[in-house]
Amino acid sequence: MGRVIVVGAGVIGLSCAVRLLDAGHRVDVLARELPRETTSATAAAIWYPYRASPPERVLAWSRTSYDVFAGLAAERPDSGVVLREGTEVARDRDEKPWWSDAVPDLHETLDVPAGYDGGWAFTAPVVEMPVYLDWLAARVLEAGGSITRLNLHGLPRPGDGGPDAVVDCSGLGAKFLAEDPSVHPVQGQVVLVEQVGLERWWLDGTAEEGPTYVVPRTHDIVIGGTDVEGEWSRTPSRDVAAAILRRALRLVPALAGAEVLGHKVGLRPARTQVRVEKVGDVVHCYGHGGAGVTLSWGCADEVTGLLG
Numbered sequence: 677m678g679r680v681i682v683v684g685a686g687v688i689g690l691s692c693a694v695r696l697l698d699a700g701h702r703v704d705v706l707a708r709e710l711p712r713e714t715t716s717a718t719a720a721a722i723w724y725p726y727r728a729s730p731p732e733r734v735l736a737w738s739r740t741s742y743d744v745f746a747g748l749a750a751e752r753p754d755s756g757v758v759l760r761e762g763t764e765v766a767r768d769r770d771e772k773p774w775w776s777d778a779v780p781d782l783h784e785t786l787d788v789p790a791g792y793d794g795g796w797a798f799t800a801p802v803v804e805m806p807v808y809l810d811w812l813a814a815r816v817l818e819a820g821g822s823i824t825r826l827n828l829h830g831l832p833r834p835g836d837g838g839p840d841a842v843v844d845c846s847g848l849g850a851k852f853l854a855e856d857p858s859v860h861p862v863q864g865q866v867v868l869v870e871q872v873g874l875e876r877w878w879l880d881g882t883a884e885e886g887p888t889y890v891v892p893r894t895h896d897i898v899i900g901g902t903d904v905e906g907e908w909s910r911t912p913s914r915d916v917a918a919a920i921l922r923r924a925l926r927l928v929p930a931l932a933g934a935e936v937l938g939h940k941v942g943l944r945p946a947r948t949q950v951r952v953e954k955v956g957d958v959v960h961c962y963g964h965g966g967a968g969v970t971l972s973w974g975c976a977d978e979v980t981g982l983l984g
């Protein structure tokens with residue numbers, strides 16, 4: 677057991693911090709952006725292994741997270757995690773999704789809007805990120821950890837009076853902190869609208885314009901989205917928002933007339949493969965692309981295991 681510095685206070689950094697504290701380490705989280713300011717706070721956030729690789733590791737991490745989220749939904753209503761049924765519409769249902777083993781109740785459905793052939797219905801964890809990030813941060817503090825705002829120009833060095841180990845959960849920041857040129861942004865825009873009594877989530881990954889998803893939360897509905905490789909801007913576009921709403925309306929006609937509450941843009945920290953790797957006394961854990969929430973608990977367990 678030792679003193680660990682976790683860099684990053686998004687869903688990955690906080691989940692790692694919780695697991696490391698559970699394992700008996702002393703943990704201090706350092707982050708330029710505090711939890712509600714991170715990319716993680718923008719996520720929709722539905723359990724779905726999207727834009728993350730390699731498939732075998734992603735499947736294992738996703739399965740672990742699914743089980744943890746199901747437990748939180750059952751036992752910790754204050755965590756902001758709920759289980760919701762929903763449908764991923766499809767035009768070709770010959771093959772089950774590659775991640776279907778991680779989901780207990782996936783089945784074919786023909787109950788889809790006009791224009792689609794059918795789809796896959798299943799229960800997925802839906803995570804209200806602002807609530808959940810606050811809950812994770814509170815768990816870190818309650819367990820004796822700390823969270824401090826600090827803009828780092830390099831990773832802290834373990835040893836020599838410093839921490840015993842460093843866990844690098846800096847997301848897109850790893851491009852600079854880990855000097856990893858393969859980390860890049862994939863920009864995503866979402867529109868928040870008022871809750872209109874929607875219970876199910878809907879997802880359409882078939883459209884050329886980008887993934888379309890409608891994710892109901894307690895007080896609002898998150899509607900996405902876009903998927904722009906290499907784009908660094910975090911400014912929402914009015915035209916893009918209008919296009920997102922048009923696509924969402926095809927998927928969920930009940931959204932017609934829903935009041936728009938806000939717009940958000942986040943930069944997914946993408947990489948050819950998610951990096952969970954120990955190099956000396958530094959464990960890197962970044963590059964979760966469009967699935968950081970989905971992979972979070974599986975990766976946090978692996979990071980904790982790597983630190984012994």
Ligand SMILES: Cc1cc2nc3c(=O)[nH]c(=O)nc-3n(C[C@H](O)[C@H](O)[C@H](O)COP(=O)(O)OP(=O)(O)OC[C@H]3O[C@@H](n4cnc5c(N)ncnc54)[C@H](O)[C@@H]3O)c2cc1C
Binds near residue numbers: 687709849866969
């Ligand atoms: C529109 C949108 C929708 C999404 N929907 C989903 C979804 O439905 N399901 C899902 O699983 N995922 C979803 N994602 C993806 C998910 O949001 C990301 O994979 C996840 O947030 C990555 O988490 P992270 O903790 O690695 O990074 P971040 O949340 O970006 O956190 C990185 C942390 O590192 C810190 N940091 C970086 N550089 C430095 C530095 N130099 N010094 C100090 N600190 C630093 C930052 O300040 C921050 O605290 C979505 C993303 C977007 C944009």
